[in-house]
Amino acid sequence: MSIELMKKEDIETVAELEKQLFSDPWPKHFFLQELENEFAEYYVLKKDGEIAGYAGMWQMFENCDLTNIAIREDYQGRGYGKELLRFMISRAIEKGCEFMHLEVRVSNIKAQNLYEKLGFIKTRIRKGYYENGEDGIDMVKGLLGLSEEDSCDRKQL
Numbered sequence: 001m002s003i004e005l006m007k008k009e010d011i012e013t014v015a016e017l018e019k020q021l022f023s024d025p026w027p028k029h030f031f032l033q034e035l036e037n038e039f040a041e042y043y044v045l046k047k048d049g050e051i052a053g054y055a056g057m058w059q060m061f062e063n064c065d066l067t068n069i070a071i072r073e074d075y076q077g078r079g080y081g082k083e084l085l086r087f088m089i090s091r092a093i094e095k096g097c098e099f100m101h102l103e104v105r106v107s108n109i110k111a112q113n114l115y116e117k118l119g120f121i122k123t124r125i126r127k128g129y130y131e132n133g134e135d136g137i138d139m140v141k142g143l144l145g146l147s148e149e150d151s152c153d154r155k156q157l
């Protein structure tokens with residue numbers, strides 16, 4: 001397993017996965033724009049040379065926003081989501097961020113469990129945040145005082 005910076009040639013596969021995994025998928029050109037965005041960082045997780053997942057974030061001063069994280073369906077439930085999120089958190093710490101924020105659908109219990117496992121807490125409900133009217137939950141993790149080597153598990157906070 002390796003985690004590498006996303007490249008233009010990865011976008012075709014990433015956009016395919018995005019369609020399979022999200023009801024409101026980002027189109028290819030969003031990812032292309034993101035690769036040009038100096039405030040954004042996108043990574044792919046590769047297993048046996050194939051893209052098995054991806055994640056991205058934006059940095060605005062001391063805040064990082066996790067924009068997306070996804071693992072190919074047949075690789076889910078094997079710890080790759082946790083690995084990738086740990087990696088994104090360590091990148092945010094490396095870049096000097098003090099907080100990592102994200103939004104998640106109220107119905108997405110799997111993702112909420114993953115985020116809570118790595119120390120994110122729920123801060124507010126965003127009524128009707130998603131295109132289908134579903135509420136979103138804002139979550140945040142404080143990064144001050146954590147080192148990149150900290151494994152970021154809740155029990156260590």
Ligand SMILES: CC(C)(COP(=O)(O)OP(=O)(O)OC[C@H]1O[C@@H](n2cnc3c(N)ncnc32)[C@H](O)[C@@H]1OP(=O)(O)O)[C@@H](O)C(=O)NCCC(=O)NCCS
Pocket residue numbers: 021022068069070071072075076077078079080081082083103104105108109110111113114117
């Ligand atoms: C959310 C997602 C990234 C998790 O990735 P994953 O590789 O399946 O997760 P992991 O195997 O690393 O599991 C991490 C934690 O997630 C939670 N989790 C995983 N599968 C779960 C399930 N079926 N039910 C409930 N919680 C689950 C658990 O807390 C798990 O920790 P544990 O194994 O120590 O109990 C993945 O399911 C996914 O890509 N979903 C579709 C896209 C998506 O919803 N992205 C998030 C948008 S906000």
